[in-house]
Amino acid sequence: MAQPLVPELLRAHLAELASRDQRADGRGRWEGRELSLEVGVLDRAEGSARVRMGDTIVFCGVKFQIQTPYPDRPNEGGIMTSAELRPGAGRHIEPGPPSPESIEMSRVVDRGIRESGCIDTKDLCIIPGEKVWQVIIDCFAISDDGNLFDAFGLAAIAALHNATLPGERFDIGEDRKFPVNKTPIMCSYQKVGGRFVYDSNREEEVGGDERIHITLGEGDHVHSLQKGLKGVFTASEFVEIMEAAKVRCAELRKLVDSM
């Protein structure tokens, strides 16, 4: 990604707003942008979702392939996650090989799904030692107005819940619903104007500082954490964010489970 030009006035303005407990678009500190979630939107994917958060729009497609298992894990299938920052999604996104930001995003989304254990790789076994499923989760940005992390995370878990194992197409058996036994949800917080806020838009992202990504499961179980960019935060800041994440993750989990 091209380094954005950050006008000094933007940072000063965001700090001024933060000191008054305000954000530029009038949202509360822990308030997200207008959100829409649709599933089953991609004809060629075995599971899919489209997420819109404000003007950030992403797709996620889940597809299955057959592969031979690793010799040391003959009963287990594979999971692969990718998150593509397409150049069409923003002026600031330069075409070419994946940028460090893009790779970090891919790995954060992957961690959120994989480490939660929402996919039991033993469920992916077809013939032990011979054939297993590989589930591939492809996240794809259409429009980047900030916080692609959460949009990708939400789209990924919603697409997984929407997925069907394509037994018929591969001549293995009937199609059946892909078993996903949890709903991990990622929420991202960014320091803007000196304090952490939820769901930063692009302006806040450009003018803001460090980020913390938290993936929680049922019962507020912590599945993954990542701190991004330069900066420091205190233990009490973290506690505050965690409390906010518990609430928001529960709300989003309810939404995904209702689809």
Add this chain to the structure above:
Amino acid sequence: MSSSGASDGRTSAASGSLVIPGDKISSDTSDRLGHGVMKLNGEMIATKLGYVVVKAGEISITPIHTAYFPRPGDLVIAYIEGMRSNIWFIDLNAPFNAILPMSLAPMKIDYGGTRDAMNVGTTILCRVQEVDEAHSSVVTMKGMGLRKVNSGFVDTIPPHLVSTISSGTNAIINQLKDASNCRIILGANGRIWVDGEPEGIRLVRNALAFVRDNEHSTDLAGAFTGHLANGNGE
């Protein structure tokens, strides 16, 4: 309203109608060609998506969307995006770059002193001095009111709305100044500098969001008055 037929070839477009690139506006090429119009195969056609305007012997298109083309004399709000020992590189919100030479800075500078005087990310009020054939410009900060900006906030509207919001008896920009009690400077490049109390700045930003969302309505100034009266979407 008329629209171009397809299978029977092109037909003329009336003033005020929406046209897309390639639509025939007129077979009569005696009118002057304004913005977004060209002569092709003996006819006048639209090159841009927008509305036909017929005025005083000239036909032009008010485009749906346009980039900012600097012209000499334009007052603009810009950012410093880089420098060398004797010039600054200026972000004008235009497709083409601009420079500010040391000699046209608002303060006395020594060779090599550019970074100390105004660093990357500084917001400035400047004027376009000259533009070459490739649309690259030189800007100046020598002049009344031209200076570094240290407070307030800069918002953006599409450049083609600049004249829309500053014209008319009930001009939107004036309504905004009255309602917000803020100092507001509108740059020709679509950037708007607002300074005042945070509540006033918030009011202006919300109001500008309304303008952007409703730019194609037929009476924007009137709709704007109504929007402000209805609490500005708060």
Add this chain to the structure above:
Amino acid sequence: MGYGDVQMIDENGNRVDGRKAGDIRPIEIELGVVPVADGSASMRWGTNYVIASVYGPMEAHPRKIQRQERAVLDVRYNMAPFSTTDRFRPGFNRRSREISKVTSDALESVVLLELYPRSKIRVEIEVICAEAGTRCVGLTAASLALADAGIPMTDMVVSVASGKINGIVVCDLNKEEDNYGAADLPMGVLPNTGELVFLQMDGDLSPSEFQEAWDYNMEAALKIHVIMKEAIANKYGGGQ
């Protein structure tokens, strides 16, 4: 079983999807679907779903791609991994490169590039779901996105492919017809003048079959041009 044996059109002239020989697939167009772009458009065409977004004109970086007297078009056609039945592997792809180039050549023929010397206009075409004729959908969607971005052009570009199945020339090939048919003739047409900016052909067409396919494409281009204008009028209103 040879490809020519697959029955794709019956004795009543009905194709597998119910269309007659000269019919085009259903098309839906929406403008401004990428809020952060300068211009954008989506096209659903059959089960194709393509999103095109445009950024620019902007400064051309790196400097070596700049041209003194005009803008450069930087066009990228890309297929999403989930756009095809078998996952499409992201990364360098020769077919995508070729399509990007011919799309760029087609658009350069209509965009008034001399108005923006030394600058660049980015055109990003993303195939979200693929079903035959994606290069045609991409080129058509790109011209809509350019118009939405206010980039001046001498005309819109409408692209469609006709071909031959079971010895019969048909308009706007679908997936099976493209796979099992005997010919594929995609064209990019300027609807106001009938001029061509894009032309390719694969297969076997007699001179009269070629003329039939050509004519189908021209007629389809005019029909699609009307659909484009309706979609644009829906978004921006008929007039002021």
